[in-house]
């Protein structure tokens with residue numbers, strides 16, 4: 203299996219990305235990059251002899267709506283064929299991790315059937331403020347810019363919306379938010395591959411898509427449908443993230459594959475897609491999401507925090523290479 207470093211630089215580091223003199227080298231990368239990459243640079247044979255710094259200037263890549271302004275940066279939709287596989291948890295953690303990697307990040311909760319971002323990142327205590335041209339100012343949470351349908355309407359009202367009403371409201375939420383000049387906007391999509399999801403994916407300026415699944419066969423079948431939907435829309439697939447891959451017993455360390463083994467990896471391979479991570483079932487992760495105290499920030503040294511950062515680093519690099527190669 204390719205190492206972390208080889209996955210970020212499958213063809214080695216391009217010469218023109220390296221500057222510096224004497225013993226100091228600066229790695230200038232066009233995507234979010236931070237700690238895990240720095241650590242791995244310092245483990246690479248000859249490269250480890252230099253003092254490395256990373257200078258990341260996130261390039262705004264072409265998206266599926268070339269005529270729309272690129273102010274919201276690279277739009278990454280996080281989707282799942284099946285509900286409850288952890289799509290919102292992955293969206294929140296990827297957004298926080300990309301921000302930890304130095305990027306300016308927004309998070310749009312478009313999950314109409316159960317906007318869970320307000321629970322995971324804290325509820326709004328007042329209506330969003332409006333700018334002079336009547337756009338809503340997003341909330342700021344842990345350094346990222348967040349907006350959710352859950353900040354505007356009662357959850358019970360939103361869940362009865364159907365078809366055009368739902369996709370219309372979601373597009374408006376995207377357009378009527380005064381997003382600052384972002385590097386990445388993570389969109390937590392409603393689960394499934396029906397009309398709402400299709401319309402959203404067509405109307406938003408999407409740069410790439412992440413599909414979240416558990417290794418369970420029912421989730422996998424639905425994840426396949428998600429991949430097929432993005433392929434049909436010519437939206438580049440960044441990869442598959444397998445959540446709840448196993449449970450590690452805190453007493454004896456035994457790893458139990460509660461939902462089966464390797465299913466996410468298998469569909470990634472079948473569709474020639476990268477695996478962006480295999481995150482375990484974790485009580486600490488769930489607690490941290492329920493309590494608006496993200497594990498990544500509270501316990502950055504935790505093994506799962508490191509896995510999340512690595513996944514975000516894969517997402518940033520894969521998105522860049524795929525978009526560049528698709529032009």
Ligand SMILES: Nc1ncnc2c1ncn2[C@@H]1O[C@H](COP(=O)(O)OP(=O)(O)OP(=O)(O)O)[C@@H](O)[C@H]1O
Pocket residue numbers: 282284285286287288289290291292313315316318393445446481482483484485487488491492
């Ligand atoms: N790796 C994990 N370990 C433990 N609990 C998790 C993990 N991932 C998600 N959860 C928990 O599972 C529940 C469902 O997660 P989440 O809301 O992220 O799923 P979803 O796919 O977005 O659901 P929906 O279909 O409702 O949008 C939440 O309570 C969340 O805290």
